[in-house]
Amino acid sequence: MKLTRRDLMVMSAAGFAVTALPAFASLTDDEIAKITGGAEMGEGGITLTAPEIAENGNTVPIEVSAPGATMIAVFADGNPVPNVATFKFGALNPSQSASTRMRLAGTQDVIAIAQMADGSFHKASANVKVTIGGCGG
Amino acid sequence: MRITSGLMIATILAAGSVSAQDDNTLSVEGETMISTTDAPSHMENVGTIYSGWHFRSSETQALQTDDFDNPGMIFVDQAIDEWDVVDGSAGKACASCHEDVAAFEGLRTQLPRVDDGQLVTMENLINECRTDRMGAEAWKYSGTDMTGMTALISLQSRGLPMNVAIDGDAADFWEKGKELYYTRVGQLDMACSNCHEDNYGVMIRADHLSQGQTNGFPTYRLKNDKLNSMHGRFKGCMANIRATPYKEGGDEFKALELYLASRGNGLSVESPSVRN
Amino acid sequence: MASGVKPRVKVPKKAAAGETITIKTLISHKMESGQHKDGDGNVIPRSIINRFTADFNGENVIDVTLEPAISTNPYFQFEAVVPEEGEFQFTWYDDDGSVYETAKKISVS
Numbered sequence: 001m002k003l004t005r006r007d008l009m010v011m012s013a014a015g016f017a018v019t020a021l022p023a024f025a026s027l028t029d030d031e032i033a034k035i036t037g038g039a040e041m042g043e044g045g046i047t048l049t050a051p052e053i054a055e056n057g058n059t060v061p062i063e064v065s066a067p068g069a070t071m072i073a074v075f076a077d078g079n080p081v082p083n084v085a086t087f088k089f090g091a092l093n094p095s096q097s098a099s100t101r102m103r104l105a106g107t108q109d110v111i112a113i114a115q116m117a118d119g120s121f122h123k124a125s126a127n128v129k130v131t132i133g134g135c136g137g
Numbered sequence: 138m139r140i141t142s143g144l145m146i147a148t149i150l151a152a153g154s155v156s157a158q159d160d161n162t163l164s165v166e167g168e169t170m171i172s173t174t175d176a177p178s179h180m181e182n183v184g185t186i187y188s189g190w191h192f193r194s195s196e197t198q199a200l201q202t203d204d205f206d207n208p209g210m211i212f213v214d215q216a217i218d219e220w221d222v223v224d225g226s227a228g229k230a231c232a233s234c235h236e237d238v239a240a241f242e243g244l245r246t247q248l249p250r251v252d253d254g255q256l257v258t259m260e261n262l263i264n265e266c267r268t269d270r271m272g273a274e275a276w277k278y279s280g281t282d283m284t285g286m287t288a289l290i291s292l293q294s295r296g297l298p299m300n301v302a303i304d305g306d307a308a309d310f311w312e313k314g315k316e317l318y319y320t321r322v323g324q325l326d327m328a329c330s331n332c333h334e335d336n337y338g339v340m341i342r343a344d345h346l347s348q349g350q351t352n353g354f355p356t357y358r359l360k361n362d363k364l365n366s367m368h369g370r371f372k373g374c375m376a377n378i379r380a381t382p383y384k385e386g387g388d389e390f391k392a393l394e395l396y397l398a399s400r401g402n403g404l405s406v407e408s409p410s411v412r413n
Numbered sequence: 414m415a416s417g418v419k420p421r422v423k424v425p426k427k428a429a430a431g432e433t434i435t436i437k438t439l440i441s442h443k444m445e446s447g448q449h450k451d452g453d454g455n456v457i458p459r460s461i462i463n464r465f466t467a468d469f470n471g472e473n474v475i476d477v478t479l480e481p482a483i484s485t486n487p488y489f490q491f492e493a494v495v496p497e498e499g500e501f502q503f504t505w506y507d508d509d510g511s512v513y514e515t516a517k518k519i520s521v522s
Contacts, residue, residue: 053343055194055413056359059208059484076482080448084482090473092494094433098475099490103446103482131343205423208486211441214419362485 028075028082032113035073041123046072046114048124057104057130065097066114066122072096073115078108104130157338158191158347163407166204168296170405177402179303182334188404189347189356189412192338197359201411209357209409212364213292216285225273234270238289245294245406249395251306256391259287260366278385284355284364291355291408298405299352301398314396317389323380329393344413350401351394353410364409367394418442422503424517428495436467436474437490440505440513446481462487464506470499497521 046066054060064072064087074084089096096114104110111125163170172188180186190198200206220231220238231238249258257265260283264275276283303311321328332341333349340346355364368385371393375382383389423437440462447459465477465487474493493501498521505513 051194051196053194055197058362059359061196061200079482081481083480085480086478088473088476088478090468090475092469092472092474092496093492094494095492097492098477099488101484101488103484205421205437205439206488208488211419211421211439211486214421215417215441 028077028111031075031082032073032111035113035115036121039121041113041121043123045069045116045122046112046124048074048110048112048126050110050126050128052127053129053131054104055131057106059101060104060128060130061099061101062110063097063099064112064114064124065095066112066116067096069096069114069116069122071115072098073113074102075111075113076102076104076108077111079103079105084110104128106130158187161191161195161198163188163190163198163201165202165295165407170296170407171298172404172407174298174403177399180400183348183400186350186401186404187337187348188401188407188410189350189353190407190410192345192347193411193413197411197413201407207357207409207411208362209288209355209364209411212281212285212357213289213409215281216289219282219286220289225267225271227270227272229271231266239293241290242293243297245291245408246297246300248301249391249398250302251310254306256307256310256388256395258367258386258391258394259290260368260386261391263287263290279366279369281363284366284369287366288355288364288409291406294406295408296405298403299398299401301395301402303395303399307395310392310395311399313389314392314394317393318396323375323378325378325380327378329374348400349397350404351397352401352404353407353412355408356410356412359411359413367397418507418511418513420503420505420513420515422501422515422517424501424519427520427522430521431494431496433492433494434519435490436493436501437488438465438467438503439486439488440465441486442505442507444479444481444483444485444487448481460508462505462507465489466504467491467493468502468504469493469495470497471502474501495519495521 049063051060064074066072069089071086071088073086075082076084084102085100087098107129109125109127111123114122116122160173163172172190174186176183176186190201200208204210223230249256260278263283263286267273268275318329329349332346337346337348351367354367357363358365368390371390372382372385418441420440425434428434442462444462445457445460447456449457451457459481461479461481463479465479467474475491477489479487499519501517501519503515
């Protein structure tokens with residue numbers, strides 16, 4: 001059977017084309033340290049909701065929630081600039097939560113750090129796969 | 138005739154998490170849409186038609202259910218403002234003649250249609266108004282002004298089933314569109330049908346192939362953060378298979394638009410929809 | 414002032430005293446990240462909304478610092494407690510110095 005261009009394309013299309021950028025992890029760690037002063041971060045007490053697979057890296061919906069927090073900072077460890085947003089909550093904010101839409105340059109971890117009223121820090125992270133579409137991306 | 142080569146089957150099996158379209162219900166602002174229905178009788182190879190909404194991730198699907206969350210609505214807002222703007226030598230705005238845009242309810246379901254022997258799209262009608270009656274410049278076929286306005290006018294028909302005519306004066310145009318749909322073109326030698334009829338529901342790399350329905354256009358694509366017109370998308374599709382695209386607003390794309398609209402007859406207008 | 418920048422907010426018209434409501438806000442803004450180059454290969458400078466605040470009767474509900482990773486047309490959803498009748502004030506600050514504002518009154522039953 002003659003191997004056509006189309007057959008070749010079909011054969012190589014088995015699976016996701018997933019981009020994974022070299023980890024800008026140290027950049028992210030530095031930015032996190034600016035907030036925490038290098039303090040230990042506890043797990044739990046903060047929820048980060050993000051899709052497992054982002055249909056498009058341009059617009060990825062996320063939600064952060066940390067009851068009792070004064071502030072939540074969000075980072076993306078594979079973006080050229082890891083900082084995403086910082087949310088400060090006022091007294092009239094009953095749930096210390098917020099939703100937004102963010103940009104992800106490729107598959108990476110989204111990290112959320114909450115500062116609680118007692119000054120302690122808590123961390124949550126989620127890995128989001130960012131895919132390249134088949135029809136021209 | 139559905140052609141499934143051994144290689145295609147191998148890909149389907151190898152793709153692992155291949156997922157056919159889901160059977161969620163689309164409800165926009167509380168109104169249930171017809172997003173799945175029997176294929177129109179003229180379609181020989183497809184039994185059920187599905188809106189492109191069913192092929193997207195749950196996060197993308199959610200964006201379309203609420204008019205505030207729908208990012209395409211910002212452009213509808215801009216068009217609402219534009220409706221009242223005087224433009225052109227006649228000193229008129231859209232509002233001067235048309236008063237309330239709600240009067241256009243139903244229009245989107247019939248387009249494209251034949252007027253005086255010519256096949257016309259919504260973009261044609263809008264530009265005809267602008268040049269002939271407002272003395273204004275025509276808008277770029279897929280520019281932000283035009284897509285915002287076609288979104289606003291199409292929105293007035295949201296929920297109503299598509300119902301374009303394919304007989305009588307439309308027959309010749311429809312046949313031409315059908316032929317274009319099934320003709321292979323480009324370096325990758327593919328026809329619209331190879332993806333959208335033979336392989337809808339299958340993953341192509343990381344993209345979930347839809348049936349290529351047009352009931353949601355103009356559509357807000359996450360990929361380019363804006364509303365996209367039908368001809369703009371046809372152009373992109375052709376470029377993706379490395380064919381020289383036909384001209385937006387030209388005879389080929391208009392005929393193709395008619396044929397594609399007819400493949401979606403029965404599906405609710407969803408404009409402005411949200412897709413990847 | 415960047416062109417075509419328009420805020421939209423969704424706030425219930427009334428609430429019970431002390432009730433928690435959900436607020437959604439959006440502003441149409443390109444959010445040019447500073448990562449793109451133009452046709453000549455020059456970097457297009459960053460130009461984004463860098464801060465968003467929501468206040469109720471002068472008291473802060475939420476204060477967000479935005480970075481270029483926030484998507485085009487920045488969207489935020491959050492909750493607020495409504496202790497009494499009053500007005501929500503929403504403010505967006507642009508890199509270019511512009512400030513965009515909108516307000517929504519809420520009545521209390």
